[in-house]
Amino acid sequence: MSGYMMTWMAVIATGVGCYLLKFAGLAAPRRMLDHPWISRFAMTVPVALLAALIAVQSAADGQAIDLDPARLGGVAAALAALLLRAPFLVVIAVAAATAGVLRALGIG
Amino acid sequence: MSAPVRDGLGVGLAVGVSGIAFGTAAVTAGLSVGQSVVLSLVAFTGASQFALVGVVAGGGNVLAGAVGALLLGGRNTLYGLRLADVLGWRGGSRALAAHGVIDETTAVTLAQSGRRDARTAFAVTFGTLYVLWNATTLIGAVAVGHIGDPNALGLDAVGPAIFLALLWPRLKEGRSTLAVALLGAAIALGLTPLLPPGVPVMLAAVAALIGVTRPAGPPAPAAGDEDGDGADGTGGAAPTSGSGVRA
Numbered sequence: 001m002s003g004y005m006m007t008w009m010a011v012i013a014t015g016v017g018c019y020l021l022k023f024a025g026l027a028a029p030r031r032m033l034d035h036p037w038i039s040r041f042a043m044t045v046p047v048a049l050l051a052a053l054i055a056v057q058s059a060a061d062g063q064a065i066d067l068d069p070a071r072l073g074g075v076a077a078a079l080a081a082l083l084l085r086a087p088f089l090v091v092i093a094v095a096a097a098t099a100g101v102l103r104a105l106g107i108g
Numbered sequence: 109m110s111a112p113v114r115d116g117l118g119v120g121l122a123v124g125v126s127g128i129a130f131g132t133a134a135v136t137a138g139l140s141v142g143q144s145v146v147l148s149l150v151a152f153t154g155a156s157q158f159a160l161v162g163v164v165a166g167g168g169n170v171l172a173g174a175v176g177a178l179l180l181g182g183r184n185t186l187y188g189l190r191l192a193d194v195l196g197w198r199g200g201s202r203a204l205a206a207h208g209v210i211d212e213t214t215a216v217t218l219a220q221s222g223r224r225d226a227r228t229a230f231a232v233t234f235g236t237l238y239v240l241w242n243a244t245t246l247i248g249a250v251a252v253g254h255i256g257d258p259n260a261l262g263l264d265a266v267g268p269a270i271f272l273a274l275l276w277p278r279l280k281e282g283r284s285t286l287a288v289a290l291l292g293a294a295i296a297l298g299l300t301p302l303l304p305p306g307v308p309v310m311l312a313a314v315a316a317l318i319g320v321t322r323p324a325g326p327p328a329p330a331a332g333d334e335d336g337d338g339a340d341g342t343g344g345a346a347p348t349s350g351s352g353v354r355a
Contacts, residue, residue, distance in 0.1 A: 003170075004140070010170040011143050014160050015150025017174070018181040022153075023206035025188020026195075033189065037320045042189040045316040046214055047285055048292035049183050050275050052312030053211060055293035057268040060300045074265025075272065082276050089118050095269030099262030 070108025074099030112229035115216050119274075120236025122266050123212050127241040130157055131248025137165035141249040148245040152238065153210050155180045155306045162305070180306040186313060187214040194218065194226050208234030215274035284319050291315035 033039045058075045060066055077098035081091040102108055109117075127148060134144035139161065151157050156177035163173025188209045194217060197205050208230065217230040279286055292315035299308035 006170050007139060007143055007164060010160060010164075010174040011139070011147045012150070013171070013174045014156060014177045014181075015147060017178040018151040018153050018156050018184070019207055021178065021181040022184045022188055022209040023203065025185035026192050026197075026202055026206045026209055028189055028192065030192075033193075040320045041316050042186070044285070044288050044319070045186045045313050046190050046218055047275065047278055047288050048312050048315035049186065049309060050211065050215055050271050051289035051292040052296035052309040052315075054268045054271045054275070055297050056300060056305075056309055057264075057271070059297060060305075062305050063301055063303075065297065065300060068264075070262070071265045071268075074262055075268050078265070078269035078272055082273060088115055088273050091273045092118065092122055092266055092269050095265040096262040099265035100260070101262075103260060103262065 068108045070099045070102035073102045073108070110225075110228070112216075112220050112225040113232050115219065115274075116229050116232030117236055119212050119216050119270055120233050120240060122270060124237050124240025125244050126154070126263070126267070127244030128248035130154065130161070130241075131245040131250075132252050133158065133165075133248075134161045134245075135249045135252045137161045139164060139249075141246070144249040145242065145246050148242050151177070151181075152207060152241065153181055153184060154241075155183070155211075155309070159304070159306050176304065176306075180310060183211075183310050183313065184209050187211075190214070191217060191230070194223070195230060196223060197227075205230065205234070208238065210237075211271070212237055215271055219274045219277060288315050288318060291318065 033042060054075075058072060061068075074095040078091050078095040081094045086094065099108075130148065131144050134147065134157075135141060139147070147157055147160070151160075159180050160170070160173045160177040163176060164170055188206065191209060191214060195202075195205060213230050213233045216233045217226050220226045220229045275289065279289055292312040295312045295315055296308040299311060302308075303311075
């Protein structure tokens with residue numbers, strides 16, 4: 001089989017598989033969640049995953065820890081905006097502007 | 109504009125444009141434009157898509173790459189477990205909504221209180237992001253080499269800032285939630301040099317195991333309540349402290 005066809009197979013398998021994985025969670029038998037431990041795990045697991053995502057997106061590039069000052073500065077500015085109770089879109093704009101300005105100044 | 113619509117549009121627009129980065133990476137790795145676009149349409153989950161493309165770029169076995177991508181797709185299964193009660197959709201709506209169960213939609217949905225807002229937030233985020241992610245994948249794939257570095261605009265700080273802002277109300281909930289978040293972040297960063305990208309985030313799920321055995325926080329939503337009339341469905345994800353009053 002050609003590499004091109006193999007890649008198509010991988011693309012289709014990944015696509016269909018990813019959908020089925022999403023559906024499996026959303027349509028899991030509710031009885032499974034009757035157990036309080038599983039229910040509590042399901043309640044909390046998005047916090048763990050999203051926090052991990054924040055950390056990796058802020059401080060890693062591929063498999064390397066990458067402490068880019070402009071990017072970290074942007075995330076730190078977002079944190080400051082949140083502490084000041086800024087609305088969501090302001091927080092995002094502050095993050096982008098801070099990182100962009102720091103980078104334009106040659107930092108990071 | 110209501111808060112769920114505003115949040116959903118904001119996240120959809122801000123994150124949706126990163127399809128350009130995916131389209132560019134996919135074609136650079138050796139996928140055709142058609143393959144890049146179909147992958148975004150059918151898989152629609154960035155981490156898995158980048159994982160497959162990374163294996164193709166590295167000249168690895170593409171079917172093994174698909175297995176790796178599916179491993180990463182498992183985190184959407186965990187999101188689905190949580191969102192099932194929050195959204196309470198069944199049948200065709202649920203089958204359609206399933207395609208939208210990803211990081212961004214989960215974060216926006218769980219930041220709302222009440223089922224109505226949660227459903228609106230989910231639908232708006234999913235719709236905006238789906239259209240934009242696929243359109244920009246095509247643009248990135250076709251325009252490889254003609255687009256400057258989006259990071260110059262500070263867009264690399266937007267991703268983590270979005271998730272931080274969306275997770276914020278839950279981080280203020282109490283010490284046990286904050287502990288789960290910090291442990292999850294530490295696990296992911298600690299494993300980053302050791303494992304392929306994406307896997308450390310998946311493994312951070314074990315951080316959610318702390319505290320499962322002790323009754324902490326608000327009671328779990330009525331899981332046996334098939335129709336799910338019940339509760340506000342979003343658990344402790346009230347947007348502002350004090351408004352999350354639950355029975």
